Each structure stands twice: as C-alpha cells, then as structure tokens.
Amino acid sequence: MSALTTFLMGHFMRWFPHRAETGLRAVGHPDENSPVLVSCNYTLSVARLVRELEGLDVWVLVAQSSGINVWCAACGGEFTDHQVISAVKTSRLSEKVRHRRLILPALCAPGMDVKNIRDKTGFRARFGPAEASDIRAYLDAGMKKLEGMQRKDFGIGHRMDMLVSMNFVWWAPVAAAFAIFWPEHLFHFSVLFWGTALGVYVLFPWVPGRRGWTKAFIVTLVLVAGYVGAGRIVHDDPFFYWPWIVGAALLTAMIGMDLGGTAGPVPSDAEEALHRMGVKSMGSFMKEKAIGRVTLDREACTGCFTCNGVCPIGVFGRDPVVRKTRLARRGDCFSCGACVKQCPERALRLAS
Ligand code: SF4
Ligand code: SF4
Structure with a gap:
C-alpha cells in the first residue's frame, strides 16, 4: 500500500475495511528464534505495527480479518482463533521457527480461543500489549506486560x-x-x-x-x-x-x-438500538453477541486473574480475603466481551 493510501485510510476512512495481504512477513532479519507477532489484515494496523518494529528482527503473521481492525474484527467474529490457525498452517510457520509462541494483539481477546490455537497448531498464544507503541518495551522486557500495557489508552x-x-x-x-x-x-x-x-x-x-x-x-x-x-x-x-x-x-x-x-470506553448506542429493534448482526461489521455489563459467578471463580489481564479498562480487582477476582469498577464495563471469552471457568457473562 502506498504511503498516500495509508494516510488517507488512516485519517479519513477508518469506517471502511481495507485488506492487507495475509501471510508471514519478515521485519528486519528474523531467524528461527525470533518472536512472532500476529496482526489482523487491516492495512493501517499492519503498517503501524511494522513501523513500530523498525530496527527489530521479528516475524509478523498477518491473519485474515476481512480488512477490519483488530478490536472491531475480534468483537464482530472476523478475527478469531480460526483465522490465526489458518494463518499458522498456510504460512508453514512451524518450519520457520523452532519455538512455539505467538504474541497476539491484546484487543483481539474477545474473539480468541487460545486453547484451540494450541490444540490445532501446537503454538502457545499469549496476549501482548494493547497499543502497538508498547511492543518494543514488551519484547525488551522478555515478553512481559509492564504496568498498564494491557489497558487501552483513550487519552x-x-x-x-x-x-x-x-x-x-x-x-x-x-x-x-x-x-x-x-x-x-x-x-x-x-x-x-x-x-x-x-x-x-x-x-x-x-x-x-x-x-x-x-x-x-x-x-x-x-x-x-x-x-x-x-x-x-x-x-x-x-x-x-x-x-x-x-x-x-x-x-x-x-x-x-x-x-x-x-x-x-462507552457502550455502543447504535449497537444497542439495533439489538432492541431485533437486528442482532450486520454483515462483517456486527455479529450477534451479548450486551450488558459483566457479572461474576464467585463460586465458579478460581482466582486465576486472566480476566484482569485482558480487560482493556481495568474493571477487575483482587479480593484480598478469598483471593478471587472482584468487579471493582463494574459500572465502567462496556461489554467488549474479552473477559467472558477468556475466563477458563466460564465464571463471567454479560447481562443487561
Ligand atoms: S478469569 Fe474467570 S476464573 Fe479466572 S479470576 Fe477471572 S473470573 Fe475468576
Ligand atoms: S469487564 Fe467489561 S470491559 Fe472489561 S473485559 Fe469484561 S466485558 Fe470487556
């Protein structure tokens, strides 16, 4: 994609999907030990990620998302474990790297079943930072998320x-x-x-x-x-x-x-209005999903804190007495569904 097209897409036309080529890309001179970062195939997302990675030696695995950005595609069912599995297999990633690790964009959590990715490909997927600008620091820290890296910045x-x-x-x-x-x-x-x-x-x-x-x-x-x-x-x-x-x-x-x-991070009025009118899905932009605020089944919760690691706005806190999670800022929940999808005990759900 030319620099002009990237500029126009990024600054004036983000409502519209724009597909980048899928497959494995080398940034710098990656080898069999280099990290593998997964991206959706929205042109602007790929361009931004590659820009942030300048000077590093990494693989970027671009998976199909119908040309939609990570968050919208994951929430809309266009960027899921199935697309990542397909990208891993068709790119023959296992022949390029010796390790079996994938770094997923944090905001794809609403659509990803990481267990399914491991079962079908042998690769262990983990969620990286929410912002591409934090990728370098995340890699420097040995693929550890530092304070605030899982939160989405709405500054x-x-x-x-x-x-x-x-x-x-x-x-x-x-x-x-x-x-x-x-x-x-x-x-x-x-x-x-x-x-x-x-x-x-x-x-x-x-x-x-x-x-x-x-x-x-x-x-x-x-x-x-x-x-x-x-x-x-x-x-x-x-x-x-x-x-x-x-x-x-x-x-x-x-x-x-x-x-x-x-x-x-506010609930989508348009989505809720459509739900009320009985329109639960709309092409590739909106798939049927629960809306409402998060609820917790305290009996089922084991305190693994996975939910806190994927919530982009920090709704969860740890209960110091029973060492389980608690809904510290439930009123802020805007129904992205990431915690519900990632909870291994199915202790969370969205309810009006
Ligand atoms: S992810 Fe589920 S089981 Fe783990 S702490 Fe959160 S609610 Fe509890
Ligand atoms: S608590 Fe709400 S905003 Fe946070 S991950 Fe769960 S659904 Fe998303």
Whole structure:
C-alpha cells in the first residue's frame, strides 16, 4: 500500500475495511528464534505495527480479518482463533521457527480461543500489549506486560486521532450537499459540525453521561443555547436560527452514534438500538453477541486473574480475603466481551 493510501485510510476512512495481504512477513532479519507477532489484515494496523518494529528482527503473521481492525474484527467474529490457525498452517510457520509462541494483539481477546490455537497448531498464544507503541518495551522486557500495557489508552492524543478519521465520512456528503445547494452556508455548517465534534472528543471524559448519545446531546444543548441566545439578542427572535438549531440536534445523532471504543470506553448506542429493534448482526461489521455489563459467578471463580489481564479498562480487582477476582469498577464495563471469552471457568457473562 502506498504511503498516500495509508494516510488517507488512516485519517479519513477508518469506517471502511481495507485488506492487507495475509501471510508471514519478515521485519528486519528474523531467524528461527525470533518472536512472532500476529496482526489482523487491516492495512493501517499492519503498517503501524511494522513501523513500530523498525530496527527489530521479528516475524509478523498477518491473519485474515476481512480488512477490519483488530478490536472491531475480534468483537464482530472476523478475527478469531480460526483465522490465526489458518494463518499458522498456510504460512508453514512451524518450519520457520523452532519455538512455539505467538504474541497476539491484546484487543483481539474477545474473539480468541487460545486453547484451540494450541490444540490445532501446537503454538502457545499469549496476549501482548494493547497499543502497538508498547511492543518494543514488551519484547525488551522478555515478553512481559509492564504496568498498564494491557489497558487501552483513550487519552487526548487517541481522541484527536479518532476525531477526524471517524467523522470525516459524516461531514463529507453533507458538506457536498451544502456546496451544491447552499454554498453560502457551507462554512457555517463546517464550523458547527467540527466545533461540536471537537467539543465531544476533547471534553469526552468530563461531559456527564455514560453513553455517546448522552454526551453528544449535552454538548449540542450548549450549542442550541448559543443559537437561541444569539437569535434573541441580535434579532429579538430566539428561533431566528431554527435551521441551525435543527442541524445541531441532528449532529447529536451522528457524532454520538458510536463513540464506543473510539473516543472512550462507552457502550455502543447504535449497537444497542439495533439489538432492541431485533437486528442482532450486520454483515462483517456486527455479529450477534451479548450486551450488558459483566457479572461474576464467585463460586465458579478460581482466582486465576486472566480476566484482569485482558480487560482493556481495568474493571477487575483482587479480593484480598478469598483471593478471587472482584468487579471493582463494574459500572465502567462496556461489554467488549474479552473477559467472558477468556475466563477458563466460564465464571463471567454479560447481562443487561
Ligand atoms: S478469569 Fe474467570 S476464573 Fe479466572 S479470576 Fe477471572 S473470573 Fe475468576
Ligand atoms: S469487564 Fe467489561 S470491559 Fe472489561 S473485559 Fe469484561 S466485558 Fe470487556
């Protein structure tokens, strides 16, 4: 993929799948003892991983994910142990390396049965860091996850990264309509759109509400109040700017629709709304899965703490008395399903 295509895909079109070639890639000069990192076949994911690995000698095993990023593909059933098993076998990995270890991206935990990978290929798979930028430190530490490496960072840098890439696709067609039919309002529309989006993404942790639509609604309310106030003061009519007030309300629905996993760890409103309407799956983007918050069967729990190792936001804590896990921050659970999939005792499930 050319640098320009990577740039466009990464900054403006992350909603769309884009397939990288699957198979085994050599980064640097790997040998039979070099680590093997597994990646999905979303072009941007592969490009970023390879960039982070510059200067190292490692194998990258690119498995099929239908061109979708790790987290979405794992949650949607497109990047599972079956795709990894297939990649290991078709690449003849066992002939390239002497060891039998695979490093999986941490965020694929919702879709991976590591026992099945071991049974079918002989390779032991473990979950590496959540961020590609931590891979080098993880390898330097002897494939040990240091403090915070299993957590997904939803900091301001991440949110700014997602701001344009997730919203450009909404802005562009509407802006095109403005350019054709109401060119004199294009600038105002763009300022309103990006101003609202910026407000939601920058202020995300501080805006009240647990859901994306709630947060976007609150930011939009501030805008509407501004229009009403301006109309009242300048034109003596609070609804003078009524088309823009309606537009601001529509922005709530667009920008807040699916902030889950993009601006912060919040449940996906769009997914839940579809579930309520009876639509449980949708092509390669959404497969049927349980939604709701995590629940724990304390009797079944053995205290292995696997759940804590895969939760991207640190919902779990250790009960010091009975030495089992406990749901220390259950209210923060956003139903990714990683802990449910990885619990060896089936002690966790998602329930509304
Ligand atoms: S993974 Fe399952 S068995 Fe292990 S500590 Fe968590 S809930 Fe308990
Ligand atoms: S507790 Fe919730 S957010 Fe954490 S891994 Fe389990 S399902 Fe995902």
